[in-house]
Every structure is written in C-alpha cells, then in structure tokens.
Amino acid sequence: MDNKKSEEKKPDTEALIFEAAKKVFGMKGMAGARMQEIADEAGINKALLHYYFRTKEKLFEAVFTAIFQSFFPKAMSIMVNPEISFRDKIEKFTTVYISLIQENPYIPGFMLHQLSTGGTEKIVNLFRESGIKPDFFFQQVEKEIQKKTISSVNPMHLIVNMISMCIFPFIGKPFLSTFLFQDAEAYDQFLEERKKEVPRFIINSIQKT
Amino acid sequence: MDNKKSEEKKPDTEALIFEAAKKVFGMKGMAGARMQEIADEAGINKALLHYYFRTKEKLFEAVFTAIFQSFFPKAMSIMVNPEISFRDKIEKFTTVYISLIQENPYIPGFMLHQLSTGGTEKIVNLFRESGIKPDFFFQQVEKEIQKKTISSVNPMHLIVNMISMCIFPFIGKPFLSTFLFQDAEAYDQFLEERKKEVPRFIINSIQKT
DNA sequence: GTCTATACGGTGATAGAC
DNA sequence: GTCTATCACCGTATAGAC
Numbered sequence: 001m002d003n004k005k006s007e008e009k010k011p012d013t014e015a016l017i018f019e020a021a022k023k024v025f026g027m028k029g030m031a032g033a034r035m036q037e038i039a040d041e042a043g044i045n046k047a048l049l050h051y052y053f054r055t056k057e058k059l060f061e062a063v064f065t066a067i068f069q070s071f072f073p074k075a076m077s078i079m080v081n082p083e084i085s086f087r088d089k090i091e092k093f094t095t096v097y098i099s100l101i102q103e104n105p106y107i108p109g110f111m112l113h114q115l116s117t118g119g120t121e122k123i124v125n126l127f128r129e130s131g132i133k134p135d136f137f138f139q140q141v142e143k144e145i146q147k148k149t150i151s152s153v154n155p156m157h158l159i160v161n162m163i164s165m166c167i168f169p170f171i172g173k174p175f176l177s178t179f180l181f182q183d184a185e186a187y188d189q190f191l192e193e194r195k196k197e198v199p200r201f202i203i204n205s206i207q208k209t
Numbered sequence: 210m211d212n213k214k215s216e217e218k219k220p221d222t223e224a225l226i227f228e229a230a231k232k233v234f235g236m237k238g239m240a241g242a243r244m245q246e247i248a249d250e251a252g253i254n255k256a257l258l259h260y261y262f263r264t265k266e267k268l269f270e271a272v273f274t275a276i277f278q279s280f281f282p283k284a285m286s287i288m289v290n291p292e293i294s295f296r297d298k299i300e301k302f303t304t305v306y307i308s309l310i311q312e313n314p315y316i317p318g319f320m321l322h323q324l325s326t327g328g329t330e331k332i333v334n335l336f337r338e339s340g341i342k343p344d345f346f347f348q349q350v351e352k353e354i355q356k357k358t359i360s361s362v363n364p365m366h367l368i369v370n371m372i373s374m375c376i377f378p379f380i381g382k383p384f385l386s387t388f389l390f391q392d393a394e395a396y397d398q399f400l401e402e403r404k405k406e407v408p409r410f411i412i413n414s415i416q417k418t
Numbered sequence: 419g420t421c422t423a424t425a426c427g428g429t430g431a432t433a434g435a436c
Numbered sequence: 437g438t439c440t441a442t443c444a445c446c447g448t449a450t451a452g453a454c
Binding site (some may be wrong): 026028029030031032035108109112113115116117120123124126127134153154156157160161163165167168169171172173174175176178179180190194195197198201202204205206209 | 236237238239240241317318322323324325328329330332333336343354360361362363365369370372373374376377378380381382383384385387388400402403406407410413414415418
Binding site for chain 4 (some may be wrong): 013045052
C-alpha cells in the first residue's frame with residue numbers, strides 16, 4: 001500500500017492512528033481503551049502515538065471532534081433547511097441519519113461513552129460551534145399544525161422520537177442481533193428496512209386523516 | 210443511622226457497597242469506575258470492598274445482574290401476558306418501562322457500557338435465564354393485523370420503535386437537558402409527558418382509521 | 419468486620435538511539 | 437519519523453494488626 005506516487009498520498013501515519021483510535025475508542029470508550037491496542041491496530045509503535053498526539057486525552061478529543069463534525073451538522077442541516085418540505089424532512093432525516101451511522105459504525109459508541117461518562121461539555125461546545133438552531137424545525141412543526149396538515153403534536157417529543165428510533169438500533173445492536181436476528185445479514189437488512197419504516201411510522205402517526 | 214434496633218436492620222455494609230457500586234459503575238462504566246471512589250461513596254474502606262466481593266469484576270457482575278433482573282423481567286412480562294389487550298399492552302409497557310428507569314437511574318448507564326463494550330454474553334445469559342419469549346408478542350401483533358384492528362406493521366420494527374422511544378431519552382439525558390430544556394425540572398416533566406405521548410404516538414401510527 | 423500499610427502489575431508517557 | 441528501553445504513577449488486590 002506504499003507504492004503509489006509518494007507525492008500524492010503517502011500512507012500517512014497520522015491517518016492510520018486516527019482510524020485505529022476511532023475503532024478502539026468507539027468499542028472500548030475513553031477509559032477502557034488502551035494506547036497499546038490502538039498502536040497495534042494501527043500497526044505502529046506506542047511511542048508514535050505520543051509523537052503525533054501528545055496524550056491519550058488529546059487523541060480522544062481529536063477523534064471525537066472529527067466524528068461529531070462528520071455527521072451531526074450533516075444530519076441537522078436537513079432539519080433546519082427551509083427549502084425542504086416538512087414531510088420530506090422527516091424522510092430525509094431518518095434516511096440520512098441511519099446511513100451516516102451505517103458508514104461510521106463508531107459514532108454511537110463515542111456518543112454513548114461521552115454521554116454516560118458525563119463529559120457533556122465537549123459535546124455542548126461542538127454543538128454550539130456548529131451554529132445549528134433547532135428552533136427552526138420547531139417553528140415548522142407549529143406551522144404545519146396550524147395548517148392542519150398534521151395533528152397536534154409536541155415538537156419536542158416528535159424530534160426525540162425521531163432521533164430515538166434512528167439511533168437506538170445501533171446502540172442495541174449486540175442485543176438485537178442476538179435475540180431478534182439470526183445473523184449479521186438479517187440485522188443489516190433490518191437497518192435497511194428502517195430507512196423506509198421509520199419515516200412511515202412517524203408520518204402515519206402525525207398526519208391528519 | 211445506626212441507632213435502630215440492631216436486630217432488625219443493621220446498616221448492612223454489603224448493601225451500602227452495593228448501592229455505591231450501582232451509582233459509580235452506572236456513571237463511569239466498568240473501566241472508568243475506581244474502587245476507591247466506590248469505597249468513598251459507601252463511606253467505607255477500599256479493602257472492605259474486596260472483603261465482600263473478591264474482585265472488581267465480581268462486584269460489577271453482581272450489581273449488573275441485580276439491576277438487570279430488577280427491571281427487565283418486569284417490563285417484558287407485560288409484553289407476553291396473554292391477559293392484557295394489545296392496546297393496553299403498549300400503554301402499560303411504555304409507562305412501566307419509563308417509570309422503572311426513572312426509579313433506577315443507573316440502568317441505562319449499565320446497559321450502555323455493557324452493550325458498547327461488547328460484553329453481551331452476560332446479558333444474553335440473563336435474558337435466557339429470565340425465560341421470556343418475545344414470540345408471544347409477535348403473534349399477538351399478527352393476530353391484530355388479521356383482525357384488521359391495526360394496520361400492517363412489521364412487529365420487529367414496532368417493538369424496536371417502542372423500546373427506542375422509551376430508553377433513548379434517558380441515554381441522551383445530558384444532551385437533551387442541555388439543548389432542549391432549561392433545567393432538570395423541565396426534563397423530568399418531559400419524561401412524565403412521555404408516558405402519555407409515546408403510547409399515543411405509537412397507537413396513532415398503527416391503528417386502522 | 420474493619421482498618422492501615424504494602425506488594426504487584428499494568429499503563430501513559432518520556433528519553434534517546436537510529 | 438520510528439523504534440526500544442525505561443520511568444513514574446495509579447489502581448487492584450492482599451497481608452496483617454486490631
């Protein structure tokens with residue numbers, strides 16, 4: 001993998017470390033991860049980790065920030081885009097959200113550990129920096145209610161329901177894939193189905209009949 | 210707190226440790242928790258932890274098992290109870306589920322860490338031991354579909370949706386309470402509302418009109 | 419049963435050769 | 437930039453007095 005034109009994309013140790021850290025931190029969490037394991041995963045030496053990222057904490061923060069920014073703004077920008085109709089919004093959001101996590105399986109692990117360990121400040125800051133204001137979505141919901149196109153729902157609950165149904169299947173993967181599915185393939189298919197099922201479920205619930 | 214009749218309920222060091230461990234493990238996870246912190250929380254000495262539970266891992270397992278058994282069977286038994294109508298089942302399940310976690314705030318933290326750390330075997334075993342068969346619920350869904358009382362839904366997605374909407378608000382508490390709510394009180398009220406909102410949301414979605 | 423003191427291993431981090 | 441060797445610390449676990 002080293003034989004490309006060395007000009008254009010050297011195997012870039014930093015990126016190797018980054019990927020390895022994603023994986024290990026995502027699986028074990030900040031506290032459970034071991035620098036040694038990350039080094040092994042990256043196929044390099046432990047000391048090199050400290051050469052690129054001075055400390056474990058800095059490495060974690062770097063990876064966490066990157067992960068967060070790689071998905072959160074993308075998903076949220078859909079919700080606050082004035083050009084997308086309300087109904088499309090729900091469909092797009094769920095689909096994109098699920099797809100994004102499928103592509104970056106470490107996201108839920110990161111979020112979880114970060115949340116349940118109480119390290120909320122970083123998330124809060126990243127969120128603030130992203131400049132996203134959920135208010136617009138709430139206003140759009142209210143507008144739809146006034147237009148009588150949907151039944152009267154509390155926007156808070158609606159958005160929490162939406163996020164819940166998108167993200168939980170990933171969190172609960174080991175659990176679900178043990179009890180509800182035969183193999184990994186069945187689980188993957190289940191996720192694919194959800195891209196249609198979840199928006200349908202939501203729209204069925206709130207649409208005026 | 211020691212001045213009760215020493216016969217009836219001595220302050221029971223073991224129970225103290227158990228409670229402290231619940232709290233610390235729930236917040237920090239197995240890897241992040243420190244025996245010292247548990248000892249402090251229990252107001253006793255570090256060595257005593259090892260006297261009662263030989264190792265950190267044994268302590269964790271004991272607490273995890275107790276937590277699991279204190280809520281899972283109770284919630285699930287509702288789902289497979291043939292005497293409860295389908296509609297009541299959804300209402301009862303969501304209400305009981307949310308209430309149970311409200312009373313034992315450490316449950317989500319435990320589950321999360323256990324899930325995301327990959328220690329699924331314990332959960333699988335505990336689940337097996339509980340003797341619960343989710344099949345009955347699935348059958349009941351199919352029956353309702355045949356009776357045309359609900360629209361054609363995939364039972365898998367239905368139950369995953371239900372669990373998602375119940376449990377995620379707890380997982381995401383730090384996040385939600387930062388962005389959507391002013392204070393802890395508002396968050397608590399939100400949870401109370403959900404006991405009505407979630408079943409309503411589900412039933413609205415699947416009922417035949 | 420409960421404490422203090424200590425042994426022991428693991429882990430993050432650094433020094434220094436190449 | 438990358439490695440080997442090593443340090444210093446922290447955290448689990450045990451020994452032993454009371």
